[in-house]
Amino acid sequence: MSWLRALKASARSGLKVERARLEPLIAVRAAAGLAIVVGAGLLLFGPGAAASSAFGAFQAAIATFQRSWRPRPVLALASGVTLAVSTFVGYLVGSSHATAFLVLLALWTFLSGMAWAAGPTAGIIASGNVAIMLVTVTLPTSVAQAAGHAAMIAAGGVVQAALIVLFPVRRWGAQREALADALAAEADYARRLRHDPEASFDPGPLMTARAAATVTPRQARRRPAELHGARGLAERIRPVLASLADPAVGAPAEGPARERVRELLSAAASVLDVAAGAIRHGEPVRPPGPALAVLKSPDTAEVLDGPALRAARRLAALLEDVLETAAPGSGRTADPGESKLRPTLPALMPLVLRAVRTELRPASPVFRHAVRVSAVATAGYLIGHALPFGHAYWAPMASVMVMRPDFSQTYSRAVARFGGTLLGVAAATAIVQVAHPGVYLSGALAVISAGLMYALMRTGYAVSQVFVSAYVVFLLGMGGTRWDQTVPDRVGLTLVGGLLAMIGYALYPAWETPRLRTRLADWLAADGRYAAAVLRQYADPAGARRADVREALLAVRDARVAWQEAVDRAAGEPVRHRGLSRAAADDAGDALAALGRNAMLLEAHLPDRAHPPVPAAAELAEALRAATEAGARAVRERRVPEWGVVRGVVTGWEVPGSAVLRNGAELLLAALDELSDALRP
Template sequence: MPWIAALRHTGRAALRFERALGDPYRAARGALAVALVLFPVLAIGGPRPATSAAMGAFIAGTATFQRSFRPRPSLALAAGLGLGVSTFLGYLAVSVPGLFPVLLAVWAFGAGLAWSLGPSAGVVATNTLTVMLVVVQLPVSVPTAVAHALLCALGGGVQALVITLWPVKTWGAQRDALADAYASLADYARRLRYDPHAFIDPAPLMTARHAAALTPWQRRRRPPELGGLRGLAERIRPTLAAIADPEIGAAAEGPERDRARELLAGAAQVLDALARAIRTGEPASWSATAPAALTAPLQPVLHGPALRAAHRLTTLLGRAFGALDRDADSTLETPVPGPGGSLLRPGLARMVPVAVRTARHQLRARSPVLHHAVRLSGVVTAAYVLARLTGLHHSYWAAMTAAMVIRPDFVQTYSRGIARVAGTVVGVLLATGVVELFDPADRVACALAVLCIFGAYLTLRTGYAVMTTCISAYVVFLLGLEPGAPLETARERILMTLLGGAVALLGYALFPTWETARLPERTAEWIAAVGRYAAAVLVGYGDPAGREPGAVRGALLDTREARAEFLQARELAAAEPVRHGAHSPQLSRRQLGRAREALGLLSRVTLLMEAHLPDRQGEPVPGALAFGRLLADATAAAGAGVLTGTAADFTAVREAQRAFEESLGDAPGPAGQLAVVRSGSRLLVQALGELERALRPSAGGAAEVPAAGLPVEEAHADRGGQVEAGDQRAHRDGQ
């Protein structure tokens, strides 16, 4: 995409207004916490301490609105602590000539590295940088610096206290994530009725897994009905696909297909009911036709793999209902307790060494996080020094703007830059006009600031420009407690905003991090991960008793993570002003799309085979172990070939599959299981053939169209960098 087109695209995205507002109760709660800090401190200590306390409370409240599944009070406390430390160090450094720019550069570098922990940590760390820039401009003595730092930390403590005393949607984020996962399964079941090769959007299951990771405090207080349901959702998913697939499940036409459609329709109704019950906490209820479709006799209409998958589906749905309502009798099956255990999320104290190790791991030349940290440090310091040279009193707004604009990727940086400038100009002009016309008293100015905070919290989902307008007005009212000329101050702030935004955008252009350059690497990682997943499933058939516990599950999670990173890189690269072939000449965009389709088919076939994995007492399938290992080696070599420009060659895998399929004719074991392995291995090789054609360098992106009937995965938008990494990252468990 040319630079002009890329800038036009990001500019439109920056100024786009979304109608949806945030949660008014949570916005009111955050604004109330700021008011509880601001007015008492103003009455006792005056404007300067009140500014520090209000800044701390506001930023701590902002941290609680980040996409995170950690307890909200702990987020507020962590943000308050970070604000206190940054404020104290800033006050100490500003009193020594030449030391503050050095501290600013070091702190900005650390804030950039914090993005390795996820977007939430990166945003909070960047906010501590902006508070340091604002608060230390209010001159105080060094002994008083401790008091201002404690006031910033006090703001976070008050936010945590108010959140504890005024809970809003307790466990709401976890409930919504789990409910979305079940709703996506219901939609998947409905689509499978008419499209047996339909794909499921993995994002809800990815988010649900991150939501299921609990701190020790959360594990002691989690509602009992939320335990075990996510694991059941993961097991329901392959059974739905196994019933619908015409190769391994129900026949393509006839009574068996009609019965499978009835079964999927009933499952969709039950899954929708479970999603509603999880989201609201109310008892599950559904149409009378749903249990009838699920409990009607399965034999003799269904048989073989389809019958086994149907039995598993009804059992799993019964378990899900029993886990949700432990005091009720399931109308489907006798409730069976869900899988025990839980995913662990370290508490804040234990996160410190984890954060240090994670940040240290990013200190390598090719790390995008390190690139962002260096870029953030350089841009903020340059904006601060350039602004100081102007001699304007409000020069710190340039560095503050640069810190808020710069982000790890091109799209966010340039869209935020445009939105920041537009929102700041509007907010500063409006607030300055109010101050100039009405000259409000200190208490009235504080009330207006709190109102702007409420607006900022409420408009978090409407777009960055609208939220920035509220934040800019809030800062004007808050800093307006100090004497000064409002019109001159407004002019300086607008000029410094333009300077900071220009420095940030220019800095990214001179030292960019292009996702386009990472596409081949992401493609290679996904190919190798899918190969390991398929191999793990085949090993499960070849050695049921000796397979490692969790091997298939771990391989599936790796595949999802690799897929999510590929999709995110591809989406970001599509908006970058970089010629695709400049960084990855061996693959065109069309080839990447064809490879994605082939890998989607490979993942889906493996998922179908996973649905029929034998238990540990099952009969091993001869040759499956060797075939799986060969497939893993071949896909790993194909992934490496993407980076070196070498063509993928799966000839050995095709020959091994033919020999493997012939050997299954005389192999002992259940006929249904052997039929699944035989059909599955054939489909795996068919998917590898599609991948081979897509990666062929001589194809020039014009790979052959897949044979009729093969599924093509639907494209879907990624999380837009809003994941708590972990928590967001990811927004990160793909197909």
């Protein structure tokens, strides 16, 4: 993609308005917290302290809207406390020496950039705190006032956290949505399998549900029973659906058996939809009688046989368990010892430090982002002071808020921020000129603007910036700053900050396109380990660890998602990968998806512990593991991988009485050959 096309695509993406489900009650709660803080600050301490506390409550509420499974009060408290510390330290340094503050700004922004190593939520909160710190350090006029302002900022976070505890909105709603989405995705998968027995399945909803099921010890003691257990059943249903539908290991492609399979898949979809709806809304399960009758029909044994019949019976049992688990109050609350526990914030710090150390290398996108945002913020601060505007902090603030570790988000957010700022300050200026609001009315208008921003945050960055800009104009007006002292400065310096962010990425990029082969190689190696783990279960049913298969499957999902995200990011970058065309990347991705799917089909028919061992499976497992590791090295080195060793094992393979294993081995080899064909010039 050329630079011109990339810039056009980024601009369109930044200005796009999404249709998203709104959460008005949560927005009202966040705005109410902001109103309490602003009102108390005005009554007790005056406009300056009220503005500081308002920024703290505003940012704390934004933190609670991030896509995180950690308890929302914890996010609000963490945001408020870290912003308070940043403000106090920033004032102490900035009030004594401008150069020292510049050094602190560079360090602070570098650390905020490295916070992305801990995940997007930490990175977004850290970036927002640094940006708002640039404003709040200008409000106090003494050390005592700075301490008071920092305390008010922290109080803003405490108020938002307290409101979340006292007035919960859809408690466990996010976890319910994640689990329901996973079940609904499997229902859609079952319907697609009726028409396409080799349909692909996006593991994203299952991965999200798994992340949502990771809870703190306190959450584990309070989690509703219907949110404990259904996800594990959903994980086990997916391979059963695939094995039932696939002609290679299930029913024939045509005939009465195929028709019965289609009926079973349709019934499974109905049951999964009912369970998803019950979990999503916390309502009683209304079992679909006709669907259950199809699943339990005794005629199935007369139409299906062998692996297909076993899959049908297993599917019926699993779906019955899903309906039982999804019923609210029908089971027990999870024991914390049985849950997958999320570390507390103190316990999380060593993990974060380890992740940061891992990213401290020149090739890391996170490290390059940290260096880039630090340099751009420092340059923006200097340029802001050199230009004939006031409020020089708006240039670095805009840069910090729009910069992200990847190209598309940085450029689209820069365009969206400037467009949103232009509309927001224009609307706020018109209101100020018509209404001439005083201190309290300005505070009320600021709260209303923030509430609208919270409500419409999911619709796009440009929309949220319209209300953020109006919020800042009204808030600073509450502190006595006239509109004509803020509007020209904010518009001009926002443009400067956005341009600096875009120039910074162009000069010191972290392109995803050159790393596509590495991502593909990682996925190939993970697929090979997963297939080998499954085959070892056949080789030694009594002694092999079933947990190995699960761990390998999770690694495959992570590698697949990393590859897909890399492909999506690379599609918008103005660079080309000479060793991997877009068509080759698509074909290679399809081949590896087929490889993982074929291994999953074998997993669906794993033998029980009493089944006799199949020694030949161990030979194939070792050959496959070694070949995929060598193939991954070949992919990284821009060579075409070869599968001679695997072909030799499969060609001379003799596995009497195991059609599933024999067919599965041939399917694995066919997928590897498709990968080589995709990468062959």
